[in-house]
Amino acid sequence: MSTIPVMIPWLGEEEAEAAAAAVRSGWVAQGPRVAAFERAFAEHLGVPHAVAVSSCTTALHLAMIGAGVGPGDEVVVPSLSFIATANAVTYVGATPVFADVDPATGNLTPDTVAPLLTDRTRAVVAVDQGGVPVDLDAIAALVEPRGATVVQDAACAAGSVYRGRPAGAGAELAAYSFHPRKLLTTGEGGMVTCRDGELAARLRRLREHGMSVSAADRHAGAGGAGAVETYDEIGYNHRMTDVQAAIGLVQLGKLPAMTARRRELAARYRELLGADLAAGLVGDPAHGSTNFQSLWLLLPAGAPDRGEVLARLAADGVSARRGIMAAHLEAPYKGTARVPLPVTETLTARTLILPLYHSLTHGQQEHVVAALKAALGR
Numbered sequence: 032m033s034t035i036p037v038m039i040p041w042l043g044e045e046e047a048e049a050a051a052a053a054v055r056s057g058w059v060a061q062g063p064r065v066a067a068f069e070r071a072f073a074e075h076l077g078v079p080h081a082v083a084v085s086s087c088t089t090a091l092h093l094a095m096i097g098a099g100v101g102p103g104d105e106v107v108v109p110s111l112s113f114i115a116t117a118n119a120v121t122y123v124g125a126t127p128v129f130a131d132v133d134p135a136t137g138n139l140t141p142d143t144v145a146p147l148l149t150d151r152t153r154a155v156v157a158v159d160q161g162g163v164p165v166d167l168d169a170i171a172a173l174v175e176p177r178g179a180t181v182v183q184d185a186a187c188a189a190g191s192v193y194r195g196r197p198a199g200a201g202a203e204l205a206a207y208s209f210h211p212r213k214l215l216t217t218g219e220g221g222m223v224t225c226r227d228g229e230l231a232a233r234l235r236r237l238r239e240h241g242m243s244v245s246a247a248d249r250h251a252g253a254g255g256a257g258a259v260e261t262y263d264e265i266g267y268n269h270r271m272t273d274v275q276a277a278i279g280l281v282q283l284g285k286l287p288a289m290t291a292r293r294r295e296l297a298a299r300y301r302e303l304l305g306a307d308l309a310a311g312l313v314g315d316p317a318h319g320s321t322n323f324q325s326l327w328l329l330l331p332a333g334a335p336d337r338g339e340v341l342a343r344l345a346a347d348g349v350s351a352r353r354g355i356m357a358a359h360l361e362a363p364y365k366g367t368a369r370v371p372l373p374v375t376e377t378l379t380a381r382t383l384i385l386p387l388y389h390s391l392t393h394g395q396q397e398h399v400v401a402a403l404k405a406a407l408g409r
């Protein structure tokens with residue numbers, strides 16, 4: 032029997048055709064398909080501006096610059112997140128300040144953020160961990176009156192809903208990932224969204240070396256024939272390609288079906304696990320719904336060591352994963368936490384992520400649950 036992986040992207044002939052069409056068009060770098068993907072993504076979210084980039088990490092990097100974060104500033108982030116959340120803060124010379132999270136959602140709350148705010152706090156990065164929407168309004172109400180910006184790390188959250196709107200839609204700045212570990216994938220890719228038109232224009236320049244006229248616009252004759260571009264600040268090459276955007280356009284159309292399927296499979300896991308075990312399963316918060324990008328399970332008290340459980344599952348053909356990492360336990364950030372992070376340390380040590388993907392069959396699900404119950408001695 033072949034191993035059940037933790038994730039398989041839902042890609043098909045339509046994506047292959049769209050990528051091939053981009054190649055055949057002769058325009059493979061950032062161009063018309065990137066522009067179309069940006070418009071479609073902004074429309075999906077109901078936000079005015081979406082700027083496509085090479086990853087969520089580069090989206091977060093630009094969001095930090097857009098929020099005015101620089102050397103000497105502090106940015107409150109959850110330690111319980113993929114390390115790119117903290118790294119983006121470090122890239123701009125600022126200091127990530129690690130806050131603890133809520134045990135049920137894995138997300139920052141006003142209570143965990145408040146004790147860490149100082150005169151130097153320039154921003155807070157609110158993550159939708161594993162797709163669970165963070166309570167953005169509650170954090171913004173705490174942070175914005177102080178003149179700091181809330182940046183939403185919605186890397187995992189395409190398809191999630193917060194207070195009736197797509198997750199991230201209400202943020203000043205939000206960053207999304209299209210890595211294959213997330214729902215909607217372009218291979219590598221990301222998007223940064225914002226409310227302000229001038230900021231969006233600046234982010235577009237920053238992703239392309241700081242150029243005043245993009246290469247695609249110059250090619251299309253915008254800015255006047257023979258327009259010479261200028262470079263008014265230091266930019267980056269954070270561009271997405273048209274091949275990626277072509278795939279993204281198809282994937283965006285499939286997002287509602289992807290999300291519905293994951294939610295259906297998550298509900299079925301809950302039933303199969305039984306009330307006792309399912310008590311440790313991540314679920315919807317009161318203020319929204321998750322896309323179950325990561326379906327994590329907190330091991331019950333008395334369960335064997337998590338490494339032992341993962342090894343037993345692997346031996347049974349199930350490729351589960353450790354839970355979300357904690358940045359403050361990794362070498363670059365070791366010893367930097369200013370407050371104890373007990374919930375973070377419990378979740379990172381005692382959760383595991385179960386296989387969940389569009390083509391997961393009911394039979395495979397039953398096997399995963401049987402293997403898990405055996406691994407837990409139940």
Ligand SMILES: *Cc1c(COP(=O)(O)O)cnc(C)c1O
Pocket residue numbers: 086087088089112113115116158160184186187207208209210220221
């Ligand atoms: C995946 C992820 C990222 C990084 O996304 P990339 O597109 O791989 O750069 C950042 N933050 C969180 C919370 C993530 O889960």
